[in-house]
Amino acid sequence: MTQAQEYRLLARLEAVFDCLVEQAEALVDAWRLSNAEGWALDSPQVDAAWLYRALLDFWYQDGQDGRSTRSYIGVLAANEAVMEKLERVNSTKRAFAELLAEIRREVPSLIPEIKAVLPFRHPALHDHLRGVGLARLHLKQCWRAIPAAAAEVARIRLTWYASGRSIKRLSVQDAERMLLALDSEADHIRIQLRTLAGLPDYEPLAQVQAQAPLMRANLFFREPLDDGHSRQVKNIALPLFVPTTNGRLPNINQPPLHPPERRTRAKRSDARIEETPLLPSLRVYRYRDG
Incomplete structure (x- = not known):
């Protein structure tokens, strides 16, 4: 790829990032003007300032693991105008992720430059964040989607899920x-x-x-969806927007502030993976016989 092509890719990403910031700010303003209710796990007051921090936290903290992201667990009532702006933000996030994937594939050497340069496009953001040690972009926190309920919700039950893990199947040759x-x-x-x-x-x-503990929201809809389902489960690392015509929140339980220290589900007696790793350096295990 020529230098000119690399420049065009970077320019496209910069434009999408600018759009993302502007649309996220517009979403915050729309929710503020709606005077709708909000709830957050770790804050007694949910206002536009809290939502701004949640939606525009695109930054690494000193010492943060690059694979981890910060969570802002909350639920916000949203009118039709707010839901429309939310869909625009998520659409732009998808475009950002797709373009970023293209850059990783075609010009991976641009990634460090992207993390360092994009924040400067918004001086007010950058100057403030640099003062508290947040000057480098966290790309996943840019493109992760904001959760939204598909229809009006009667109640929400929140629970910590602390036993998640991802499993990738490998061959002996892969491991070698x-x-x-x-x-x-x-x-x-x-x-x-x-x-x-x-x-x-x-x-x-x-x-x-092993996956970090996450909050799961069990949504119970007022009316069944078109597909007949009356409930849905969503993981919420960002505020969950629920459509409403009156600005009121559905019934929400109060989960513990922190996840449990141990697994929240009983260990399956038929777990197919051995307890002790075969290759500790790779976190690779054997499957049990049978």
């Missing part, structure tokens, strides 16, 4: 390549390579990644 990409001269890597060599080539393996 991943180990060799590490320091193959290190003793602990050599031990794991020898362990792997003792497995048949056809045996599937599981790479397990």
Whole structure:
């Protein structure tokens, strides 16, 4: 890709980012003018300032793991105008994510520049955030969608989900390549390579990644949806917007402020993955027999 093409890609992303910031600010203003109710897990007062922080927090904090994002758990009543602006924001977020994926694929070397340069396009944001150590863009916090209910909701039940994990199926050859990409001269890597060599080539393996606790919202709709469903479950790391004609919130329970320290679900007796990792450096496990 030529330098001119790289410049055009970056210019397109800058334009989408500008649009995202402007639309998020417009969404905050629309909700403020609607005088609708709001609720937040960690704040007794939900106002436009709280919503602004939640929707425009696109920044790394010092020491933050790049894979993690900050949560702003809340529920906001929203009229039709607010819901329309919300859809515009989410549409722009999708465009940002698609363009970012293209850049990662075609010119991954641009990513560090993007994180450093985009904040300067909004001096007021950048100057304020730089003063509190938040000067670098967190790309996932830019494109993650804002949750919305599909119809009016009668009640919401919020629960922490603290036992999630992602599982990726690997072959023995995959695991070997991943180990060799590490320091193959290190003793602990050599031990794991020898362990792997003792497995048949056809045996599937599981790479397990623990997921951060998240809040789940069980939505109970006033009327069944067109598909017949009367309830829906959503993960909410950002404020959940629920459509309403009167500005009032549905009935909401008060969950604990923090997730439980232990799993919130009983461990399945038929769990197919062994308890002890086969390759600790890769978080790779064997499947149980049968």
